[in-house]
Amino acid sequence: MPDYKVYYFNVKALGEPLRFLLSYGNLPFDDIRITREEWPALKPTMPMGQMPVLEVDGKRVHQSLAMCRYVAKQIGLAGSDPVEELQIDAIVDTINDFRLKIAIVAYEPDDMVKEKKMITLTNEVIPFYLTKLNVIAKENNGHLVLGKPTWADVYFAGILDYLNYLTKTDLLTNFPQLQEVVTKVLENENVKAYIEKRPVTEV
Amino acid sequence: MPDYKVYYFNVKALGEPLRFLLSYGNLPFDDIRITREEWPALKPTMPMGQMPVLEVDGKRVHQSLAMCRYVAKQIGLAGSDPVEELQIDAIVDTINDFRLKIAIVAYEPDDMVKEKKMITLTNEVIPFYLTKLNVIAKENNGHLVLGKPTWADVYFAGILDYLNYLTKTDLLTNFPQLQEVVTKVLENENVKAYIEKRPVTEV
Numbered sequence A, B: 001m002p003d004y005k006v007y008y009f010n011v012k013a014l015g016e017p018l019r020f021l022l023s024y025g026n027l028p029f030d031d032i033r034i035t036r037e038e039w040p041a042l043k044p045t046m047p048m049g050q051m052p053v054l055e056v057d058g059k060r061v062h063q064s065l066a067m068c069r070y071v072a073k074q075i076g077l078a079g080s081d082p083v084e085e086l087q088i089d090a091i092v093d094t095i096n097d098f099r100l101k102i103a104i105v106a107y108e109p110d111d112m113v114k115e116k117k118m119i120t121l122t123n124e125v126i127p128f129y130l131t132k133l134n135v136i137a138k139e140n141n142g143h144l145v146l147g148k149p150t151w152a153d154v155y156f157a158g159i160l161d162y163l164n165y166l167t168k169t170d171l172l173t174n175f176p177q178l179q180e181v182v183t184k185v186l187e188n189e190n191v192k193a194y195i196e197k198r199p200v201t202e203v
Helices: A013-024 A039-045 A064-074 A082-106 A111-139 A151-167 A176-186 A189-197 B013-024 B039-045 B064-074 B082-106 B111-139 B151-167 B176-186 B189-197
Strands: A004-009 A029-034 A053-056 A059-062 B004-009 B029-034 B053-056 B059-062
Touching: A004 A013, A013 A029, A013 A064, A013 A151, A013 A189, A053 A064, A059 A064, A059 B082, A064 A082, A064 A151, A064 B082, A082 A111, A082 A151, A082 B059, A082 B064, A111 A151, A111 A176, A151 A176, A176 A189, B004 B013, B013 B029, B013 B064, B013 B151, B013 B189, B053 B064, B059 B064, B064 B082, B064 B151, B082 B111, B082 B151, B111 B151, B111 B176, B151 B176, B176 B189
Parallel strands: A004 A029, B004 B029
Antiparallel strands: A004 A053, A053 A059, B004 B053, B053 B059
């Protein structure tokens, strides 16, 4: 088995789906959490100067979706043929679009601009995505695609806390089928064990 | 061979990498270009109400990177094992990050905000990405990853016109190794044939 290391700040955010996937598949990994003080010295050693980073047998790669897809292949959650892989990738990219639309507003530095954009986000964007995804979850028997567990479910469960943090809401309150997707992931014994031992962080 | 249809507006933009890949691999496809007048009636029939869409034997999927990755697998440009696939995905996602950073500024509706963001984009973001990518292209013998042709090269060549349009520049002027990546793709006979017959569009 390869030696896996995850480098990220001590936050869930973009690193948590990767940590969830490694845990889900029971692949041991070093969960390395970098402090803000350590980061400047480490930054030049990371691809594109970014984290999260996955190190596989000493080789460092970045890009959270690419890393998650790779781990998903190792643990049998990436689909069984190119058409299944395509369908999983499409739903994951849809969740990522949703994240980006939220992040653009949450990280808007100008308060007046932010307030204006927040109205569209809250009244249009968020209900649009969650309603669509909830229907998809219902049609797929409590999963996000293919009617079976895939890394799309684990990715969604892993990124949800961050989306709730960015929107200062509990996004799934009125979306029980989506909540079911998350619950199924969180019921995985290995994910449960990871969550019990992970550091408590706000983000 | 599956029956492929590409649905998109009559623009290059996010559809062109997909059209390039299908062409590169000599996979025949219906290049369906929807007018603004036709779109409202068609929108509800498209996944998430978005285009570009790829129809494979009557089944419609969306998400431009997911579709490109799928086509790349059909034409042998997607890497030969999961580690190669990971490395390709990471560079493609980096190009996509670059596109998103440009698009956020280009589509900013507030002129004063746009002007401010344009300074950072022009002086920091664009040189950062292009310098990094140019070094990568040099190290990879005129390719973006693995020292051989992959769908990352074709994706980059396909999206470049759109990036130039959004930034109102010729991005690669001072980046000859990146220009070489693009040139190699454009020299592919099938891509050349597609470009000769495609409609002339500004975007």
